[in-house]
Amino acid sequence: MRYSVLLLLLVFCYSCQVEKPNLQRQYIDAPWELYLEQFTNPIADSITIPSTVHSAIIAKTRHPFIGNNENRMQWITETDWTYKTQFKVDRNTLKKEYINLNFEGIDTYASISLNGVTILETDNAFLHWKTDVKPYLKEENELLIAIKSPLPIEEEKAAANPYTLPVGNRVYTRKAQFQYGWDWGPKLNTMGIIKPVYLEAYDHFKIEDVYIKQNYIQDSIANLTAQIKLSRPITEQLTYQIKVNDSLYPIKITDSLLASDVHATQEVHFEISNPQLWWPHNIGEPYLYEMEVLVLKDGKLIDSKKLQRGIRTIELVNEPDDLGTSFYFKVNGVPVYMKGANYIPQNSMQDLVTDQHYEELLSDAVDANMNMLRVWGGGSYENDVFYEKCDKKGILVWQDFMFACAMYPGDDRFRESVTQEITQQITRLRNHSSIALWCGNNETSEAWKHWGWQNGRPQTERDSIWEDYRAVFQIAMPKYVSELTKEPYWESTPKLGRGNPRYEFEGDAHDWRVWHDAYPFEHFEDHVPRFMSEFGFQSHPSYETIQYINKDGSLNIHSVDYASHQKHERGNELIQEYMARDFPVPTNDEDYVYVSQLLQAYGMSKGFQAHRRARPYNMGTLFWQLNDCWPAVSWSSIDYFGNWKALHYQAKRDFENLLISNYVKDGVLHSYVVNDDLNDLTSGYSIKIMDFYGKELYQESFVGTAGMNSSTKFHHIDLSSLDIDLSSVYVYTEFGSRRAIDVLVRPKDLKLPKEELSLKSIKTSVGYQITLKSAVFVKDAFLYSPVKGHFSDNFFDLEPDVEKTLFFETDSDVAPLFKYKTLNGLMDH
Structure with a gap:
């Protein structure tokens, strides 16, 4: 049956009656109960979704972030769990033509039943699962989600594989890989309902997806296409409407819909005159247009979708030149130097991360003059709010697909699941102007070639493992990225690691000769790559964090409690070795923590500045790592409780335009x-x-x-x-x-004089104004207080007889006692 589609663009008002869309959404978020294996009494109740088992039962067990409690929590992953809830559905909803139950994220292996009928089996924590429940839904309903331990399932899959894959059984489960333990994070392999659960009920159809595709910007015109996917093919006559900035912005139609076949996807072509471009925040305004797509049938609004979209071009320039092969980004035709860090999940129990956590951390990135964050491939595809805030704040996102430091299996179900995963995630995120790059994996190619993983394997086995790699990262991913979005694809980061002498001259680099190989910090000045996408150095966290870790509340960095929060086997040894090279080594823990942060900032600053001096040869410096997922000794510039280390203050100075x-x-x-x-x-x-x-x-x-x-x-x-x-x-x-x-x-x-520092503070509406002055040069002044708050500047040098004013922002009603440390105070005089 042939049909026509009428496209109508209204500039000032609707020409038809606008009614409430027929789509109804009902979240099933509370209360849930959690059962341990066999049904008896719930181990936890009044649970709100999202949830992980670990976070749900903390109140009845121990907090895994305190002391060495992590070791006592491993039984949780070895156990099967069941979430249970009852919910009501009104009669009008039950009469709807279509009713789907959506699970945006289940971690990981689950059997889901509704009113005693199994409706879904899940096996990928990165997938959005959806199923038709109209035949089973009643006015009063019971929903059970039985989650199985991943460990025996992984063992079974590993046994079925004809050869052993590197790094263990984690590769067989599609979930956040860092949960299995990393050299900065705990082994907390969580399970749960990690994203929202909701019913969607509607008649006729609904909008499944809208993609605002940017075709080109030319002669003061932005040419765009709205690709509108409906939930099913439609044979009736429909009206499509597009609004931009409430239709007040000058836009016009450049094409109309003429379709002769029945399709679920339609394309609406339109233009914006004199478009205002989206820029990274450090060189312009990250301007976002408010866009809305509406679909009407017989003059009645059936469904609509709102989104914010920036207009910008982004290009990865990776071309041979006289020095090797370039690697840099052009935004709106302009080469942009990338300054930033690698981002990891903000909590091992990711359900505990709130919108406020995202706001604070991303604001801290902007405050430190970062214009790019790399979402690391061993974590998770982040929640929508992360990308929305990056869009608004003008932070570009290097988006890894979630594969890290491993070779992965190639069985049919694994490849099918990965295909669903990457297409879903590209589709979900492609409207975000902050997305600058899709990257296949973290260090997988480098590891296979240079970490000894091929040793002792027959050639047929090596060929088979590499072919499984190629199928995902060299064939599937570039295909779907090119088909579904316009942003560039990069197979693996780094292109070349320190095991290849060409790492300085081609593509992006991870240089760990400083730290892992114990090279001096001056290595950063002598060996500058084209784009440094990962490098770092550890330090101890804030005093607050150390006191939280130690059950006795002390600053003892030699305690058993604290030792369990240093996950790098040589971490403390390397900090000591580097400190002895460049700094005085304190004998008490409080001073040692302070100097460890100075050491981290000092070494990383050599890298930041060397990279920036080398532009345009080098066009990016992203350090490891921005944040922590738990309280720990790590490479982060901001610790778990949001306290800036010396490194973050130094990055702020070194990343100024x-x-x-x-x-x-x-x-x-x-x-x-x-x-x-x-x-x-x-x-x-x-x-x-x-x-x-x-x-x-x-x-x-x-x-x-x-x-x-x-x-x-x-x-x-x-x-x-x-x-x-x-x-x-x-x-x-x-x-x-x-x-x-x-x-x-x-x-x-340094022959630093004895410190002569004066400090005065004045109460303000948001905290305190602090003025410091010294008769002599002061090196690395560090201010701190037992009152929770944030210093506008810290770990700074102070010239003789020059006043410095800074601010301490706090919500506390307690008057803070300000203390300070200086490198002068640690020197022998």
Whole structure:
């Protein structure tokens, strides 16, 4: 049967009656009960969905984040569990033509029954499951979700595989891989209903999906297509409407729908005149259009879908050049330097992460001048709110598919499940303007080639394992990314690891020679890759976090409790080794924690600045890692409780669009100005060398220009030509609005004077204004307080007789006692 579709675009008002859409959604979120294996009495009740078993039973057991309780919680994963609830459905809903039950996320192996009838079997925590329940639904209903332990299922799958795969049985289950334990996280293999459960009831049809496809931007016109997928093919005449910014923005139709066959998907072509583009926050406004698609039948609104969409182009430039192969992103045709970090799940029990947690962490990323986050492949595809906030805040997202540090099986069900997973996730996330890249996996290709995983295997086995890799990452993923979205695809990060000498010259790099191989921090300055997508260094967390971990509330970093929160087998040893190289090594735990954070910031800063100085050869620096999933010793810049470490404050300084970068190489002081803005900056440049009491020993100044999107060497001087003691001076540099303070030798070699620091505070409406002053140079001033709050700046250097003002923001009614530490105070005088 032929049909016609009438496309109607209304600019100022609807020309037909708008009624409430026929789609009804009913969330089944509370109360649920949780049963341990056989039905007796519930072990927990009044549970709200989302939920994990671990979080549901914390009140009746132990919190796995305190002390070594993690070890006592492993029985949970070895056990089968059942969630149970009753819910009512009104008669009008029951009369609807279609009724589906949706499970946005079940972790992982579950048998689901409704009113005694099995309706679904699940085996992938990354899938949205949906099933027709109209035949089984009543006014009063009972829903059971029986979740099986993944461990015996994985053992069975491993036994059926003709060969053993590297890293163990986790590869057989499609769920967050970090739950099996990582070198920064606990082994908390959770199970549960990890995302919303809801009924959808409707007549006729509903909108299944809308994709706003950006075709091109040309001559002040953005040409777009709304791909509208309905729940079923429609033979009746329909009216489609599109609204942009409540139809007040100048838009017009460029094409109409002429369909001769019955399809569930239709395309509506439209244009926006003089579009306002979406930009990363550090170089422009992340402008979002409000868009709404409406579908009407016989003048009545059947369904509508609202979304926010930015108009922007993004391109990954990966081309051969004289130095190797480039790797950089163009946004709206402009090369953009990427500054940011790798993001991991914010909690091992992900149901405990709230919208406020997302808001605070992503705001902290913006505050530290980050314009890109990489969602790491061993965690989870994040909740919608994560991407929505990245869109609004102007943070680009490098999105890994959820595969990490492993070779995966290739049986039919696994491939079928993975295909569903990647197509669902691309479809869910593709409207987000923040998505910059789809990446197949984390370190899988690198591991297979350089981690010894092929050793001792016959060639036929190696070929078979690699063919399973190719089927997913070289065939399926690029196919679906290219078919379903316009963003670029990258097979594996890194393209080349430190096991390949070409890692500095081609694609992206993970450089772990610092830390894992114990190379000195200066390695970062001598070996700069095209794009550093992962590198890092550990430190201890805040005092608050350490006191939380230790059951006795102490700052003892040698306790049994605390030892269980250091997951890297050489972690403490490496911190000690690096600290002895560059810093004084304190003998008490409180000072040691402080210096460990200085050490982390000091080393990583060498990398940040070396990478930025090298632009355009290098066009990105993403460190490992932004955040923690539990209280721990780790590579994070923000600890589990949201406290900024010295690294995050240093990243904020080093990621400013305008950076003054000074470093010493072979006795020569080099000074660069890096400008990530899209405008040239001409200003006075001044460099001074001062002693620790404020006496000027050397000065030079001139007018210079830092070109847009560039790194420019402004000054150099052979320090041997100056009659100065390098251990007793600091360098002050100024250009435009930026100031930089640097020292010329390792911190442990500084001859710092005894601290003479004064501190005054004044109450404000949101906390306290703090003013500091010292008669001598102060190195690495760290302010802290037992009152929960946030310092606007910390771990900073202070010039002699120069006041510094900062702010402490707090919600507490308790007047804080401000304390401080300085590197001066740790030196022998």
